[in-house]
Amino acid sequence: MTVPSLLCENKGILQDGICICPDDWTGTTCNIPNFCPEQKPTPTSKFHFLKTVLGQFASSVERCPPETTNAGIPQASSLCNISTHSFNPPNILSCSLTLDAINEGIPGATPEEKKNLASSTQILTSIPERLTPLNITNAAQITNTLLSDQQTTETTDIAISAVATISQLLNASREMYSSVDHTAISELTQTLQKLSLREEQNPLLVQPKMAVQSLKGQKPIRQVQLTFFKGLSDNFLPDRIKLQVTEAEYSKHTVDLQMNVRFSEDFNKDIGFVLYDNDQFFQSKSFQPSLDTKRRVISANLQENSGIDQVQFAVTPSNDSTMSLNDFACVSWSYSKKDWITDGCTKIENHSGDAVCSCKKQKNANFAILMAFDINYQYSEELNGISITGCVLSVLGLSVTALYQIKTRKSRGGSPTLLVVNICLSMMVFYLLFILGINNPVKHIVQNVTNISGENIVPKSDHHKYSDQGPCTAITALLQYFLLATFTWNTLYGINLFLILRNSLSGTPPWFPWVAMAVGWGLPAVIVGISLGSTYHVEDPLGYRQEEFCWLASLDHEQKFSIKKPMLWGFLLPLLLMLISSTLILFYFSYTICRTNPKLNKSRKTPLKKNILSSFSLAVMLGLSWVTGYILLIAQEKKLHYILSVVFCLLNTTQGVQIFILFTLRPFLNSNPAVLNSLRAPEIGLYKKTFFLWKNKTPDSNESYKSTDLDSI
Template identity: 85%
Template sequence: MYSSVDHTAISELTQTLQKLSLREKPNPLLVQPKMAVQSLKGQTPIRQVQLTSFKGLNDNFLPDRIKLHITEAEVSKHIVDLQMNVTFSEDFDKDIGFVLYDNDQFFQSKSFKPSLDTKRRVISANLQENSGIDQVQFAVTPSADSTMSLNDFACVFWSYDKQDWITDGCTKNKSPSGHVVCSCKKLKNANFAILMAFDINYQYSEALHWISITGCALSVVGLSVTALYQIITRKSRGGTPTLLVVNICLSMTVFYLLFIFGINNPVQHVNGTKMSGENIVPESDHHKYSDQGPCTAFTALLQYFLLLTFTWNTLYGINVFLLFKNSVSGTPPWFPQVAMAVGWGLPAVIVGISLGSTYRVEEPLGYRQEEFCWLASLDHKQKFNIKKPMFWGFVLPLLLMLISNTAILLHFSYKICRTNPNLNKSRKTSLTKKMMSSFSLAVMLGLSWVTGYILMITQEKNLKFILSLVFCLLNTTQGVQIFILFALRPFLNSNPAILNSLRAPEIGLHKKTFFLWKNKIPESNDSYKSTDDDSP
């Protein structure tokens, strides 16, 4: 912010530039990349003068693209950067000067606070004393890229008394050619500008693909059955493992349901100019919509239950680690109470901090996205921003949990596989069971989400597409995997009769015995006997 001394110095500078535009030097045009001064010497009486600055290949002022004409023409229909028409109430034969500013750095407003990288040209029209202006009409082409569209604008001029933009005596309009047009009455020696507010051109997400819906629906069924099976058979495992698995199933089930029914934003803001009739200075160059619909609530619930799931995943891993560490005494008696407090409380704290520090009713996009109901992560240029809650409210906590879970899995795998047995039949069966145990733990710890982090840092398109498919399939069917590993498989193992009934019937084949002799004499002792027995 500028101090009062800075404001005074800048005001004096802009007023000096106004006087410079009325200089009596023979050179009527001075152009710098970010500023231009143009003057017209009064010779013959005129009723209107027009200043035009055409767009060039670069974004600077160029001498051959700034034109000053004595004309009765209206605002140009060609692609121009800015244009000003000054109309006089009577014949005018005195000097007139213009100052073109590339931006509004010399005019720091207290009421208008820009947040986007948009440009606001300022035009100063200056006349000699005792010279009347009937009307000043000026137009500016909106300076925004394809990611933004104009929402509204205000026609203003700079008040040196208030040190701010004001709208007194100015009206606004929008031409069919796309220009925003302003008209101001009886103003001279003023700095004019058009303050624009833009919408971000959001690309709203499409409906969920049937693969995602099917995977999530199957996971909901699988998790419900798993939770029920764990409760029914809890006596055979003890209280702590059942508590952890049931909470994982519960949190993951709610997350899948929220994802299916709440990920898409039901309130979509259609882009396009929504110009109001009132000429009011906007608060910012980024038009902000107040919160509407249930999208913010769904975002908070999705964040909570997904963090809740991974918190319980981590607690399950900690329980496994404690069982290995205390193989005799088992899990400490205090662990279930601590697990309940941490499992349900830690995600609530993270969500509370995220909401409290970023969410405002008038600006919900500080917390969530507009395209779909999830945490905000990108700036207006669609670049990832670590200041957004997506990073510190989800990505960072989840990364810490995944690192912890990966370390627990490696420790578990090392403990159960550290022996080096000979590769006989019995050992192969044991090794298969050990590998299945490690895989089951990896599924329960949610380590498939590691593919999401790999996906974030991958730039190669084909690999990114493959990883997207893998990530989608693994995570939408995680509930199905848990059902198979923690309900169906234990149930079949505890009921061998069912397994036997599912096996294919055994078929015994005929035995054949034959002899081979090295010599043609059958009585030779150098013979080999083979028995072909295909029966299991």
């Protein structure tokens, strides 16, 4: 008999026959409301609270005025009551109150005052993006003091605000914790262990980023199982956490985390658990994460004179399709070493893809599974026929152009020949490297989970990095060098033309060829050297290059463009400066050859068609087709992006062919093929001014002008 599948409501997703619900809905088909509806200001309450998940705090829409100490901080918060599905009376913040003042005011405060201070701390830390290391330290000290006071009659209310505060601290950026007072954090985590043993199981001690759960000893048991179920978000919610005294199997598609605590003999005392959504409070010196992966921490705590036979826990690796589990370590936190240790913990072999650990004889300990992931790289496909054909034809065209320039060098002088030949040479090498080496020959195929190491060693990072293998890094450096060299020579060609236009009498300075040689080959070498020296390491070559193909690294681990990668400052910025310079030179050139000189005989004007062709020829030689690459970076519309990609590919794989047609074939056909000695360079029409050693002394005399083709460009 076929079991009908569930119909998930309210944007729930069906996985393995179970509806995975968003935070604000629960139930078998995500049809039961799990929120307090929006509450607008009323005559009895002037605050506006938005829709909020049950058991969580809502911040008021109203904020402290700009002139106050807490400008921009919510003026009030309210707890979404699980029983009534409505907001509790609001907790109101004094807009001049600070965490420093709260920290100093707790000693000697009455229980009611402590309750108000706890709620004020929760409000002041409700915007994680605004938290500083000092804020985090102060808030940790405040919550630690409040939770350590067992004489407070309002412990439950204070605990709810304190746990909400800690949840918000865990949501702060990781960079903030580098300067936090870790002694305060360490004391707080130990206080939370004690809290889990003296609090009745309370659903309100479950907040989005942390939870405190307790099981009171009533009858002898041999084990306790804690299970955290998946939702559409990673947040902890009361209905996603289950504590039971019998072991149960659940589908791996619905369980995010599970811990089994087994006892060597019948156990009838209290046991407490603290769940941390991340390892912000456990900053390791040996494990330095670089990926945005989950590293949940679980604390299992027993009363004095109690012993644990075994703690077994499992964590489902990230379901991110871009990553695969490479290895993991089973660890516990050492307060003496202030780091993760593997003592007493071992891996458990399994074929489900989960990371499973077993630890022994630790009464009160924080456990975690530190995972290292492989990135599932999408290696580039082989070059298609159009790209290969275009590059091969460009290489042939550039070879002929270089030979033609050398053969006819007497007709144009030394500088233009030097420039064009070097452009052809650098571009030819780039095309050959692109055809033969752009695809990475060493591909790291993701390992199967059965190949995970049996050794329980703390990994250095959550990103498994391979040391450099194969020629890909060398190919990347050569591609970067010769492409930068091509554009450097393109720019020098434009500068040479500019100098000729500006100095029609003297032409190019005699020192220019020597400077051009130094800059043309030296500047790219400096840029490549800086790129390699600052980003490349044998153990981590991907700081410099990409893995998918042999080119400069541009994206971070979240696949977002990063300004720290060499693609930006090692290629795009230098290229942009060169293209801007070349574009300005092209405009100046076009203006010069197209402007009308009133003293010039109209019959001597260069035809517009010839002027346009001259400008187009210069644009090709300056490599201005690469401007389309920058337009590609900002193009968002998919159809436009595709069209630009095709245009960019066609223009730049055939640039060598374009140079051959415009700077070799065209002048060759315009010349007399029978007399090779009379071959001319490309004709770029310019107006040249002829000066005489003296002027006619008649009042009506004018300087004479003539139109000519400047062959020395």
